[in-house]
Amino acid sequence: MRADVYFVNMRALEKRSLLEKVDDLFERAGFPALIEKGDLVAVKVHFGERGSTAYLRPIFVRRVVDKIKTCGGKPFLEDTSTLYTGSRWNAVDHLQTAIENGFTYEVVGAPLVIADGLTGKDYVSVSIDGKHFKEVKIGSAACHADSLIALSHFKGHEMTGFGGTLKNLGMGLGCRSAKQMMHSDVLPVVDEKVCVGCGKCLKWCPAGAISLLGSGEAKKARIDSEKCWGCGECTVTCPHSAIAISWKAEPENLQEKIVEHVLGALKEKRGKVGFMNFLMDVSPDCDCWEWSDAPIVADVGILASLDPVAIDQAGVDLINRSQGIKGTKLGEPGSRDKFRSLYPAVDWSIQLRYGEELGLGTRKYNLIEIG
Numbered sequence: 001m002r003a004d005v006y007f008v009n010m011r012a013l014e015k016r017s018l019l020e021k022v023d024d025l026f027e028r029a030g031f032p033a034l035i036e037k038g039d040l041v042a043v044k045v046h047f048g049e050r051g052s053t054a055y056l057r058p059i060f061v062r063r064v065v066d067k068i069k070t071c072g073g074k075p076f077l078e079d080t081s082t083l084y085t086g087s088r089w090n091a092v093d094h095l096q097t098a099i100e101n102g103f104t105y106e107v108v109g110a111p112l113v114i115a116d117g118l119t120g121k122d123y124v125s126v127s128i129d130g131k132h133f134k135e136v137k138i139g140s141a142a143c144h145a146d147s148l149i150a151l152s153h154f155k156g157h158e159m160t161g162f163g164g165t166l167k168n169l170g171m172g173l174g175c176r177s178a179k180q181m182m183h184s185d186v187l188p189v190v191d192e193k194v195c196v197g198c199g200k201c202l203k204w205c206p207a208g209a210i211s212l213l214g215s216g217e218a219k220k221a222r223i224d225s226e227k228c229w230g231c232g233e234c235t236v237t238c239p240h241s242a243i244a245i246s247w248k249a250e251p252e253n254l255q256e257k258i259v260e261h262v263l264g265a266l267k268e269k270r271g272k273v274g275f276m277n278f279l280m281d282v283s284p285d286c287d288c289w290e291w292s293d294a295p296i297v298a299d300v301g302i303l304a305s306l307d308p309v310a311i312d313q314a315g316v317d318l319i320n321r322s323q324g325i326k327g328t329k330l331g332e333p334g335s336r337d338k339f340r341s342l343y344p345a346v347d348w349s350i351q352l353r354y355g356e357e358l359g360l361g362t363r364k365y366n367l368i369e370i371g
């Protein structure tokens with residue numbers, strides 16, 4: 001059976017704003033039926049790292065918050081802290097960064113909650129029947145909420161090919177140790193011929209696994225594989241692309257582990273969850289970086305669905321059908337698979353295939369264009 005995925009494009013043919021179109025999506029996708037009067041409704045967003053500019057615009061979040069309130073729900077915005085030592089790696093820094101990025105109460109109309117607590121240790125263990133895990137650790141506020149609306153900025157991702165709803169929920173709702181377990185098969189390797197010994201990667205490593213060996217211009221980064229958590233931050237942080245990802249096990253494990261965390265996060269919320277993907281400012285990398293590279297396609301529109309697999313499949317398809325933008329990280333603007341072109345070693349379809357296999361949803365969908 002196909003899932004319904006509702007879509008609004010960027011045109012304003014009837015002089016209607018995108019904000020009004022968000023209201024339409026909320027209604028047409030059936031979100032009001034997910035919320036009962038008095039429900040504590042988690043709105044899962046990514047607040048963006050300090051310096052990132054491509055993350056989801058708070059004004060869209062406000063629109064969804066207002067709709068939840070009209071349904072009688074009590075919305076709050078949530079995310080979990082990061083594994084790496086950036087500007088969101090504990091609740092205090094995370095909330096400060098979110099406020100600097102525009103997620104103030106005045107703008108979004110709802111309180112912000114870091115779902116896994118002050119230091120990423122506040123979680124609920126959820127039993128699942130996965131290939132990798134029989135139990136996953138989900139941020140406690142995410143588990144205790146009555147309903148969930150996930151708002152995801154759709155973009156490229158260096159380790160999963162693209163990041164949409166599944167990535168936002170799986171990695172985004174796991175507590176810190178869960179993130180560590182998801183990343184445990186990643187092993188970075190330094191190319192000493194390329195490394196210039198600048199030390200930038202050391203600053204981002206959460207495990208203290210990188211040291212600089214040698215002296216003067218001969219300094220080179222060295223990674224202690226025993227200490228490394230496999231978060232992959234150093235591979236993107238290095239300005240000289242001197243660190244490549246290698247894998248201790250099959251590369252598909254990371255995506256499968258993320259999807260198993262989605263299974264855990266949604267386990268107690270059957271009939272209480274809705275998803276929106278924002279195909280705007282489609283940057284090639286995650287919003288976890290302290291920069292945002294140029295978008296690889298023009299803004300496409302917004303999707304809404306009750307199926308987390310179908311909405312991600314629809315997002316990939318719409319972006320792959322768009323014309324790539326020259327001069328961006330996308331090497332071949334005409335490529336039919338934009339995400340494979342960005343990250344040739346990553347098969348992004350694994351997360352969708354495994355999501356389907358676990359019964360989270362279907363890759364087959366009806367795209368229903370409205371507005």
Ligand code: SF4
Nearest residue numbers: 195196198199201238
């Ligand atoms: S950031 Fe890159 S170039 Fe600088 S020390 Fe680390 S690996 Fe070497």
Ligand code: SF4
Nearest residue numbers: 205228229231232234
């Ligand atoms: S060395 Fe390992 S733990 Fe440190 S940033 Fe790189 S991948 Fe993460």
